[in-house]
Ligand SMILES: CC[C@@H](C(=O)O)C(=O)SCCNC(=O)CCNC(=O)[C@H](O)C(C)(C)COP(=O)(O)OP(=O)(O)OC[C@H]1O[C@@H](n2cnc3c(N)ncnc32)[C@H](O)[C@@H]1OP(=O)(O)O
């Protein structure tokens with residue numbers, strides 16, 4: 001069901017500093033910072049030859065990234081995003097298998113303008129999983 005690894009997301013306190021690390025120290029191509037209030041994050045994408053890194057800074061009082069950083073003040077890997085062909089079919093199959101889909105279960109528009117869903121980390125080896133329709 002899952003296909004390509006679309007991105008690995010890293011939660012950070014200071015997205016400008018993290019962007020500088022990837023751009024200046026690691027020599028990667030980085031995007032502009034984009035605020036996404038519906039998701040409670042500001043994002044920067046680091047383009048790699050085989051996948052992307054999504055840098056996430058908290059945005060707003062209810063940001064899921066703020067809660068994550070309370071437990072991991074230095075930041076860290078927050079989620080993995082896998083591509084699927086049909087996100088609603090994938091959701092229905094996962095729910096039938098007993099997995100918890102987060103939120104109201106309906107896909108939201110993600111950072112790439114495509115439908116996304118999140119799956120509970122306790123059901124996936126301690127890793128928060130994002131699905132993005134390819
Ligand atoms: C930019 C848009 C989009 C894209 O297109 O790429 C994005 O990536 S947006 C990214 C941000 N959005 C989300 O994270 C949405 C989904 N997340 C959630 O619904 C919540 O963050 C959560 C995963 C349900 C956690 O909610 P929270 O209120 O923080 O609950 P707890 O703190 O009680 O956590 C419960 C339990 O789960 C562990 N946990 C929490 N977050 C993670 C994580 N990222 N990875 C692994 N484990 C995680 C947490 O430690 C708790 O465990 P215990 O302490 O053992 O109970």
Ligand SMILES: [Co+2]
Pocket residue numbers: 007009054079081130
């Ligand atoms: Co993501």
